[in-house]
Amino acid sequence: MVGGGISGLTAAVEAAEAGFDVLLLEKKPGLGGRVAQLNLYFPKLCSPNCGLEIIFKRLAANSRFRFLTSAEVIAVSGGEGSFEVVVNLKPTFVKENCTGCGRCAEVCPAERPNAFNFGFDRTKAAYLPHRLAFPYRYVIDGEACRGPSCARCTAACPYGAIDLEMEARTLILKAGSVIWAAGWEPYDTARLGNYGGGRYPNVITNMVLERMASPGGPTSGKILRPSDRREPASIAFVQCAGSRDENHLRTCSGVCCLVSLKQAAYVRECCPEARLAMFYIDIRARGFYEDFYARVREGTGIELTKGKPGEIREDPATGNLLVLVENQLNGRVLEENFELVVLAAGMAPSALCAGLPASARDRDGFVSPVLAPGFYAAGCATRPMEVAPAVRSGAAAALRAVQWLGRRGHGR
Amino acid sequence: MKTLKGAGAAQPLLYDCGFAREIYALEGGAQLKRCMQCGVCAVSCPSRQEMDYTPRRLFSLIRAGRKEEVLDANTIWVCTSCCTCRVRCPRGIDILGLMHELQFYYLRSWFKVHSRASFQQAFWQELRERGRIGEAGVMLRCWLKEGGLTGAVLKSLEMKGTGLRLLRRGRLRLIPPKIEGLTGLNKIIDKALAQQGYAE
């Protein structure tokens, strides 16, 4: 299993419970992937941690499941029944016998921007990936750490779990089949110059808003404008920020409409007076999500405007943003002022790994669910999707991966 | 912003795809089919305040076959060729190219000179006659077209200051040279025009 996000975890847990040995490789120091960063799921407005907790619980008890974190796959070779996977283990400077007591972070003098919160706050160089981290184990950021000359953490750790001399290692693993679930990256909105992405502090992405709204996030769940840490009186959600765009992501990301509606719903809870507006081309609330759309539309008083904003301008004095958009209903060009703009940044496929031939990718950078006999892909690596289909895609890939083993009587 | 004829009135606007097909057949015209009416172009245009219809609206009118409204609108003439719409169009439509193509369509099918086109026509004449453009020559031709001889004289007088300044600073060549291969160039142009099914 390459990737410890929701589809990878699902594939792992389902295959392990079906009786097959699973080894999961995750590039980051913790499992959970992108969903671990989310505040709430749509349409139930429930926390992703509820589902993750059950998955972790099932995996923690399952002797057929093993995993490596900070492990990046650099090559996959061989074929069904005899794959060889080359894995690069990045040094985390903390050994597996870390108990998660946190002494290292208490004494650590160095800091790093917290990538989990998109740099909106800082952690010590020795840090827990996040509150619900699985494994519950500290890691040390090699770039921020002052190295063996400091070593305060080594002295503080009662368990001898810190090894500042740890080096990268390369492993070669054998597998009967491989599932590729490398997931997605939020589209880099700095490329959306006309929206001021990456330039105007109060133009943020939907993922940043998720972190902000999360009780464990950088603002402890408060929605605050980055420029002045003030609660915004008006928020605009700009859809298709990079999606459905020949110049950026050619595909629709499938989820952003619902993400924005969801965000409108929870923002309404904490900012009851704020003006909420959403600018869109089509509201793609397919299936039963239509109910959710109707509920949010009626329950939040969000102003829905059909029209893709052409430009967002900042008033440098106030940090407020002028959104320029043609309202398709009356053809008028609106120039509306907002205190915060949330760009619904689309889903870009994760960066190419050496393990996968470039030819495996389609024009959008996604891969086919069946790459070769024994080599399958799942989740957002195959196409943009929300959590539920990613879970199903994970289960589907797990089935394909165990077919060869099943025919040989494994798992009984 | 113009209001549509018939808009809000009892008579609904009737779709007629013939005109759209003519436009689709223009060079690059088929791109217009891809428009998903998002309106980015409308906001991005620096001339949007002067436009009768935004490009988005214009395209929907073309699709509906509203030839008269489309060609009457100033939209295609106030385009500054700034490329902003083209860079931003999420469907990758060369909107700027379409505007030029619509100008071309207008001039060749309407058989009349649009007052807004005199500059273009002057430019083209100069190009055909010399192979290169001299700013002074083009402007003079343009003014001649717009206002006849008197107009041209008046306009030149009005612009005298600028012109003299430019001349003084060595930035105005009154009689630019002809290129050597002018005949060849014109042959190429004639052929290309013929290929487009259009001869001057």
Place this chain on the structure above:
Amino acid sequence: MAAKIGVYLCSGCGIGEVLDPAGLLQVAEDDRRVALVRESDFFCGQDAGLIQGDVTDRVVDAVVLAACSPRFYVKVFDYGPGLPVVRVNLREQVAWCHESGSEDTQMLAEDALRMALARAGGSAVPEPFRLENPSRAILVVGGGLAGLTAALEAARAAYRVILVERENSLGGWLRNVYRCAPLRPPYAESAENPFHLLSREVESHPGIVVYRGASIERTAGGPGQFDVTVRQGERLLKERVGSIIVATGAGAYDPAKLTRLKNLAYGTSPNIIVSSKFEELALRGGGRVARPSDGREVRRAAFIQCAGSRDPEHLPYCSAACCVETLKQAQYLLEPDPDCTVFIYYRDLRANGQYEHFYKKVQEEGAVFIQGEVVHVADRGGSLSVEADDLSLGCRSRVEGLDLVVLATGMIPDVAGGGPEQGALKLDYRQGPELPALKYGFPDSHFICFPYETRRTGIYAAGSVREPMDLVTTLEDAAGAALKAIQCVEMTARGQAVHPRALDVSYPEFNMSRCTQCKRCTEECPFGAINEDAGSNPLPQITRCRRCGTCLGACPERIVSFKDYSVALISSMIKAIEVPDGDEEKLRVLVFACENDAYPALDLAGAAGLKYNAWVRIIPLRCLGSLNPVWIADAMSRGIDGVLLMGCRQGEDYQCHFINGSELARTRIMNVSETLDRMGLEAGRIKMVEVEIIDYTKIPAILDGFADELAALGPNPLKGF
């Protein structure tokens, strides 16, 4: 029952700095079941061998480990099936969230240890429930795209599959479909209908038995031993299977009801048709579409989206696939003849994901997309017209001279094949013959995180029977369901529970001699695991059981017990709590915490260093649905001042992994409150809150708030009795 308990006191991760180990040691030594006590600050690492050694040497037959939360180091402290391990959560729920060195904190830790000892002492070792000859075969109901795919995928993993299809030939909906929307990258070209190939592969697969023209007469038993009676014509066939995939697909919205949408004029002209009819025409004409009235080839057509969908009067939901299906149908006309004129009226064009490419392709082929609401459709002498409030033009618009108008109708669930009333499974279950529905007749599940888990164990829904879905999604959905079915037969064969208590081998046992036939267990089981005999005696079907313990909570006679989870066991834990006498101003609050959400939330509060009062005593429950009201009575009579229930969110967006645990608990405590009232105790001593994991920041407010409420009520008058 354990007689030689080993107690392992960890002082690591700050525990040793907060608590006095002597006190804990004393508690352990006071318990005569304790065989030995060991201390370390590193049982999870360096000293892990100590416990293992004691276990191997059979010095202990149960382990009580007072260290971190049971959520960690599960595998490190796993000594095999015969040896119970009870964890005392001293790290997250004591040391990290209470004052260091305080008397209250120490009392809390000691009570926690006492409760754990009671638990370890009262637990027996569960023996897995193994069927004698479990079936590993998989039944697939429905031979459409989802059913065929599921059958084939399961068979490829070497599982025997029985496929039952109502019609005489396979293919389902796709049999009447000409071509399919794109199935693979670049998602711009329509695909050949895959059903011919699939059905041929299914029919020729040696591992798949296909019953065509057949339906299910009765499904009895449970996972590993479903006894299915299949009717094929006059023949009745018996099959035993291990698990079931329901893939009966969806049907089209009833066109007759469309006639109520007057503006669409359905039924007034033969040339105003629904999309399935259009598909039939295309199939019959090999791609050429002839109009029904006169057989003339269609050259101008309009497609109208959301005919009945996204309409509170008809189908409030969106049917997910129609927009893309319409794109495909427009192509039928445009591809062979680019001069055809096609108008597509839509509200939001829902070509999600990579279908955006297909949308663009059909645009390029010349379809005219009109966003807006259709005002009316009319047929004047064979020439149709459509009038709409046209959003892109900003006014009313009209299209005339159309040959055909196609209405894109939505999907409705087709659980039965012939409509929901007919039934597909005919389950011989006390709680009804079909999969319980959540909304709109589609089967209920945790559709975000655990979409396959229906409310009937071992029966998995796949494809558009569960929700409207497109073909690409269906293909994956079916493969995933096949894995779940395989997993279920394997886990059942091992005697393990399936999701969410996967791997659990305990199961409920019924002491039938004391049963009063009150039927509460059979009614309340969320998974329909308990049938009844003619005399209303419960007939538990263990392989259907998810081990939530709802039956245990429901039974007033306390006849339901798991080996390691029973009414008596939890009661003994409650009794292990030392309640100070009434004159001391120390409240005691008993917290029943759902182990899935509330318990981790309490852990997180500790990990975040949040502080709350040390009067709480926490007992995790498998589910609040397993709460037996007796425990509340026990607590009250012990002098405990209040009981707090922490459970999951209820209602339409419920989060309970066992469907309705919190709801059941709420009903039960309402009944208890009346009893309390009679006893002269305030109803306010019992409270229920909904807590999600992420609500951990609210934990102190909840617990301290409840303590304040109790303080206002004064001490439990029963204290000291």
Place this chain on the structure above:
Amino acid sequence: MRYSFYPGCSMEGTAVAYCKSLVAAAWALGLYLEVIPDWNCCGATVAPGLAGSYTSRVLAARNLALAASRGLDVLVGCSACYLALSGANRRFQEDALFRIRAKEALAEGGLRYDGNLRVRQVLEVIAHDVGLDKVRERVRQPLTGLYVAGYVGCQTVRAVPWSFDDPEKPQFLEKLIEALGAVAVPFPAKVHCCGGSRAAAAPGEALGYVKNILEAAESAGAALVITPCPMCQFNLEVNQLRINQTCGGSFNLPVLFFTQLICVAFGLAPAAGLKHCLVPPYRALSRFRP
């Protein structure tokens, strides 16, 4: 490094200073330019409306055909020319049908082109082929303390988006200003349209565009404006005077080609063609003249 050079018509007229300074600056940076012999007008953004985009592209392609045999990249200074030539070239390379037809048309004039050349903008060449380090090295007269607004205009960065810079928020010109030792003032109007050829067709209507840009440059504290586009330079400079005349403005903001500024910084002021300026830049540049 050698390039075929396409000057374009303005470089013979209103933008003569661009031509002079470009050649001098290029030479100093080791770029050797060979003017395409007998080049013709590219058609700019005007010919397409009159003769159709197809004909217009063919006529632009004549220049590429003239340069084809040398196989060198075609360097273009004028943004409108760059738009026209790169557009025509792209068609040659990507559109088979266009290529066949256009070759036919070119053959009428005895010419042939297969799409083998690259069309390059001067700034792009400086960014990719030269590099700012080399520019920095070559500076003899650092423009310390000179506040410059880098007006990029439209077509330079938008003709071929992302070829060397972000089409929405270009940075390169500012980096170049800094490389010359000057201060690039924050200039939000740097990609706002100057009105383009509308300034010629309908002069009155175009004044507004220019006014906003000039005001933005002034309020940013710029002592002068530089641009890579002849049309922008012309509009900004000439209309500045017209605004002063007709609307009572008091703008006095020199508008130079960026190559002129390079020449000054390189100590090649005589070659910068400053004498062609209508708004004299001498006061702003007085400190930097040898």
